[in-house]
Amino acid sequence: MRINEYDDRDRERIVPEPPKRVDAPVRTAFERDRARVVHAAASRRLAAKTQVVGPQSDDFVRNRLTHSLEVAQIARDLARALGCHPDITETAALAHDLxxxxxxxxxxxVLDRLGEPCGGFEGNAQTLRILARLEAKTFDSDGRSVGLNLTRATLDACTKYPWLRDAPGTKFGAYADDVPVFDWMRDGRSDRRRCVEAQVMDLADDVAYSVHDVEDGVVADRIDLGRLASAEERRAVWQTVREWYLPDAADDQLEQALAGMQSQASWPTASYDGTRRSLANLKNVTSDLIGRFCGAVQGAMLEAYGTESFVRYRADLIVPEQTLVEISVLKGMAAHYVMRSDERIETMARQQELLAELFEALVDRPDRLDPAFARDHAEAVDDAAGLRVVIDQLASLTDASALGWHRRHVVGD
Structure with a gap:
């Protein structure tokens, strides 16, 4: 890997920073970025935010923080194999769900619907807002917060959808009032192409939650891989895959993808029973599938590009079609057996109602906002800006604190 292929513009920060003390540990700019994300308050809050199953429901299942750590490990290893900077890519993975x-x-x-008057809500756009505004560390000469003041290359790698909102319900990477930092980060690029580090982060996210959501579902006794021996059961799962992920996928294509994964020597041949042996077998298939997917991508990249270093916009990630289908099959299993369960649907309805009620309570009484957000609200230039601050506050809450705020500000009233 040729680290010197990252130049001074890649390392530039919105607010220039003086050299560190001579007695301080010597770290690169990208290593400092990683440390800032690790130590951010927004990172700690991920430990109490839902991944698939609520973090309070079981000690084993993943939350947003453990998921982010696993994505970071996959992203770092794949980045090192491909020749892009592992620190940049790992930081993007650590930050991707903030x-x-x-x-x-x-x-x-819910927040996208409630926030429509101020431009909606999108988790990835909120990540940029946290990194470049809401997380307290650095201020510019005018007294405005610039968040963690990350380098251009790292901030760009954290942006999964490098464009503004097209329409309600669509993915996007920046709100209208964050355009200045977005334009600085993109450094004159007007297209929607993602840097390769962001593409590696995105793939690592897909790989991690596809295999880990199935693992969590099996351990939580919501997924039994043995049921897939039934052709009728598989057809029901394939329908979910089409409805959620691959609308044009044919049954034989999905059957082939499943068969490919089942060919792994570690694929379970017996139902999960909670013993250490059974858990070890499940862990082994998880590890083997991650290696299978990442190995396929590495092979495709080497075939297409040779051994050149994949830095920023000098390459695009190549994910073989078979790999994409296999990942989608795993995601479809989790969607079919976990996300579509009657219990989960009822829980989601209660959560939607709770957030909507809390939103109304804070709009009516912005003095209830945390001090930092109350200050933002007092300085809002119009109603839309004030509404955005309420959304910022709600987005910062964990599952548990949202319940607590609702009891205090809604039920208590």
Whole structure:
């Protein structure tokens, strides 16, 4: 890997920083970025935010923080293998879920609807807002917060969707009032192409939650891989795969993907029973599938590009079609057996109602906001800006604190 292929513009920060003390540990700019994300308050809050199953429901299942750590490990290893900077890519992975609100994607949908008058809500746009504004560390000469003041290359790698909002319900990477930092980060680029480090982070996220959501579902006794021996059962799962991820996928294509994964020697041949042996077998198939997916991508990249270093916009990640389908099959299993369960649907409805009620309470009484957000609200230039601050506050809450705020500000009233 040729680290010197990252130049001074890649290492530039919004607010220039003086050299560190001579007696301080010598770290690169990108190593400092990683440390800032690790130590951020927003990172700590991820430990109490839903991944798939609520973090309070079981000691084993993943939360947003443990998921982010696993994504970071996959992203770092893949980056090292491909020749892009492992610190940049790992930092992007550690930061990729910082903008998620309480109750996972369910909470994201509620805030998007409630925030329509100020431009909606998107977890990835909120991540940029946290990194470049809301997380307290650095201020510019005008007294405005610039968040963690990350380098351009790292901030760009954290941006999964490098464009503004097209329409309600669509993915995007920046709100209208964050355009100045977005334009600085993109450094004159007007297209939607992602840097390769962001592409590696995105793939690592897909790989991690596809295999780990199935693992969590198996351990929580919601997924039994043995049921897939039934053709009828598989057809039901394939329908979910099409509805959620691959609308044009044919049954035989999905069957082939499943068969490919089942060919792994570690694929379970017996139902999970909670013993150490059974858990070890499950861990082994998880590890083997991660290696299978990342190995396929590494092979495709080497075939296409040779051994050149994949830095920023000098390459695009190549993910073989078979790998994409296999990942989608795993995600479809989790969607079919976990996300679509009657219990989860009822829980999600209660969560939506709770967030909507709390939103109304804070809009009516902005003095209830935390001090930092109350200051932002007092300085808001119009109603839309004030509404954005309420959304910022709600997005910062964990699952548990959202419940506590609701009891205090809604039920208590």
């Amino acid at each position: 903008g998620h609100p309480p109750f996972g994607h369910n909470g994201e949908q």
